Amino acid sequence: MGRAPCCDKANVKKGPWSPEEDAKLKSYIQQHGTGGNWIALPPKIGLKRCGKSCRLRWLNYLRPNLKHGDFSEEEDNIICSLYVSIGSRWSVIAAQLPGRTDNDIKNYWNTRLKKKLLGNNKNRRNKEQQHLQACSNNGINKQQETSSINGGSVIIGDDSFSSLLVHENSSTTHQQQQQQCYWPHFMPVLPIPNLPYSTTNNNQQFYLGSSFNDQDSIKKLLIKLGGRFHNDVDYDNYHPTLGDGLLNHLHQSQGTTTTTYYSNNSTQQQVVYHQEQIQFDDGNNGLHHDEMVQRKGNLNNEIEEEMVGNTNFIPQRLLNNGLEFLHGDMVFSEDKIIIGSSTTRPNWGENSSGNSVIDHPLISSSNYQEDEGVRASEECGLQEYSTIATMRSNSSNSMLHVQ
């Protein structure tokens, strides 16, 4: 049995509000308030509108102190920061922006900010496809070519997240990169209200229980934004796993991020991970290394991976969000990854030498299979305990698994 409608759909007006309707609603609410019952409001005023419609009109347009028009750069930054932290929880984001409504922010994000962030990569994508086609015609291994083209990173979507994520190895100038991608120069640290699945206590300034503190959440974000993985042979049906023999290799000469992924087949299903320790650093206590340790057990075959990171472009806020692994300063020991959170960080889109776009190991490792257990847990709304990274290292082989 369906639920009873909140109003008589046949007798309510839809569509744009007239100035007269606006005036009636505004006048009534200013004099009497909503009375705590939106459904009962329209008949009182003589409006043939659904109560929900009245509420929306009031909240999004008529209520006082609303800001309309362009968003400031600071507002952009706040939105970006919060979106990365908590996703599309527009009401929460709106709460941080006085005078802005969730609808405003949602529209702004969907129509402008997202594009601004993602950049317009259609041209490059087309060029890459042409190049691949040419390679294919010439009998060149497609996957290897792909890696050489984009540094082995991830190309996301048709409009592509890739300007944000893909390492521009050689062919694109810094100036071009800057034109293509955008991340706010200033990512403010904000006090976030308690959220349902936040691990934050009331006295804590930072929101740590991000829904984006693991690779799968990031992956979801990317996919939500239209993402695909560039190494995918079949973009629509391919689900990358460790065992697909993927080869990722990327290298940055300064502020180095070097990632090499390749594996022989069929073993990752048997790999069992367990997290030993995750420690977050608030960046203010003098500790500048977050230590995330995970050990791998039951690895029958060897999977090779190396990774060295020293990129300093992740904003402080993200580092306080369990996104340390987006960042560099990684130090590898025998079976640990120690990821530092540097105190000084250049802008997003730049490394410490100021000449590189973002290319972080997390994304690069998106080719890897997700862990079902972790996914299940995060579908319950929490990933604060999610494993960040796994690495096994021995003299010849090592493996990174980011989940």
Place this chain on the structure above:
DNA sequence: AAACATAGCAACCGCCCGGCA
């Protein structure tokens, strides 16, 4: 100048959640 494409935004839809009887 007209046709078509794209972007921006207001408004709607439907689901979920919490309060209350």
Place this chain on the structure above:
DNA sequence: GTGCCGGGCGGTTGCTATGTT
């Protein structure tokens, strides 16, 4: 404890303005 109801929210739709061919 259960079901109803309204509020709140995120996703989507559709109209209008603007840009492009």
